[in-house]
Amino acid sequence: MKPSLTDTLCTRCGLCCDGSLFGDVELVGPGEATRLEIMGLEIDDNQADGDLLLQPCAALQGRRCGIYAHRPKCCRSFECRLLEDVRSGAVSVVRAADEIAEALKRIRRVKELLARLGERDDGLPLRERCAEALAREADAPHEMKRKRAELKAAMSAVETSIRKTFLGGGG
Ligand code: SF4
Ligand code: SF4
Structure with a gap:
């Protein structure tokens, strides 16, 4: 029996369950x-x-x-935009798997930056974790400010990819 798209793609993703989307x-x-x-x-x-x-x-x-x-x-x-696109034939399964791998890589980078900034509460959704880390600005040392700028850029890339690939909101 041919595996379902959920078996093929969702089992290597989980982004609509893990607080990323x-x-x-x-x-x-x-x-x-x-x-x-x-x-x-x-x-x-x-x-x-x-x-x-x-x-x-x-x-x-x-x-x-x-x-x-x-x-x-x-x-x-629930079906994300990517699954809909694969179902309609607009995106191949291979390309969808690549998109998922790319999104996971970007999110891993954001989590690395969060850990370096001391934000380790992985019980919160990703956006909230970033907002908390970015809110602690004030008179932080230069190195911290640089890491926060990096986090802001990395999270912005994640948001864009999530909107475009998984939520279908463009941008
Ligand atoms: S975000 Fe889409 S591909 Fe990923 S687990 Fe959810 S429905 Fe499946
Ligand atoms: S959000 Fe939780 S209950 Fe719903 S499919 Fe994902 S893991 Fe299962």
Whole structure:
């Protein structure tokens, strides 16, 4: 049997679960939140619009969903722009795999810079981690300012690639 695109591509990606693309997943009704909470996942139930599953998702094991058969509705229905492009034939599977590898490389670089700046809270989405590291500016030594400038540039490249390749927002 031919492997699905999810098997071929998502299992080497995980960016829509690890806090790189999103900060949370919208849940449907209280039942989903309760079920996931029992499984040990972190839920924000203080939002007026409904409960949220927080990312990076604790169910992610490597680059695979550890609760695949029980994942919430929103995860079941989501397909990123890259998967849509492969399905439509606009992008080949090989090129999509390269795009994923390139995005992972850029994100690794951002994480390296975050670690060098002492930002090690990998329980937060990537954007939040960067915002926190970049906010500590004030009278930082020159070397720190240089690293922050590097982080800003690296994160900007990640944001552009995420918008263009995975979210389809252009730019
Ligand atoms: S970002 Fe796209 S390719 Fe990556 S895991 Fe999510 S749906 Fe799959
Ligand atoms: S439940 Fe699974 S598919 Fe949904 S965000 Fe978590 S790891 Fe990803």
